[in-house]
Amino acid sequence: MPHDNVSDRRGFLRRTGMAVGAATAVPLLGAGPASASPLTAAKPRPVVHPLTRFDVDSTLRFGREFEEAFYRGDHRALASVYAEGARLIAQGTAPVVGRPAIAEFWKSACARARKLGMRRTILHDEQDTSGDLAYMRSRTILKIPAKKGKPITITARAVTTWRREADGVWRMTVDLSNTDVSLESGELPYGTSLKH
Numbered sequence: 001m002p003h004d005n006v007s008d009r010r011g012f013l014r015r016t017g018m019a020v021g022a023a024t025a026v027p028l029l030g031a032g033p034a035s036a037s038p039l040t041a042a043k044p045r046p047v048v049h050p051l052t053r054f055d056v057d058s059t060l061r062f063g064r065e066f067e068e069a070f071y072r073g074d075h076r077a078l079a080s081v082y083a084e085g086a087r088l089i090a091q092g093t094a095p096v097v098g099r100p101a102i103a104e105f106w107k108s109a110c111a112r113a114r115k116l117g118m119r120r121t122i123l124h125d126e127q128d129t130s131g132d133l134a135y136m137r138s139r140t141i142l143k144i145p146a147k148k149g150k151p152i153t154i155t156a157r158a159v160t161t162w163r164r165e166a167d168g169v170w171r172m173t174v175d176l177s178n179t180d181v182s183l184e185s186g187e188l189p190y191g192t193s194l195k196h
Helices: 006-016 056-072 075-079 099-116
Strands: 082-089 119-130 133-144 152-164 170-179
Touching: 056 075, 056 099, 056 119, 075 099, 082 099
Parallel strands: 082 170
Antiparallel strands: 119 133, 133 152, 152 170
């Protein structure tokens, strides 16, 4: 039986212990290549290169590198794109504040996604700059394999704000996302739960 309506998706998330939020979409800047490595494959690659220009070509390249780091589970590289005091705000959770806490968030998110065999398709919607400030709007389509029927499909939407810092590198200051599936009370992104 296909799992393509909202109640089926919620049921799947409850059964697997997975909930989604910012980790699904942020700072997902560009569509990754269709043949991106699956979560189970790991190949050595450099860390995410600093974003020194905020034009579309640069942010699309940056987004692909970010995705590759996600599939490798390189939570330190993922956190390196945030400003020191950045805030990551996922649907239904308290803000995650500061680069070390954001690194831990991504560590958990990558591990949970790998366990579920989740695949992501990132869609870059809009971006703009004004002086040393910028924003970006994007969507991520998540596909999670189901034991029977079609994969579970969830859409996550994100808005990120960026600041060009003294070293000339653009870093994320706010990372805000939500999904088309409501979270159950106590669920955090990628299956972390407040309940033990």
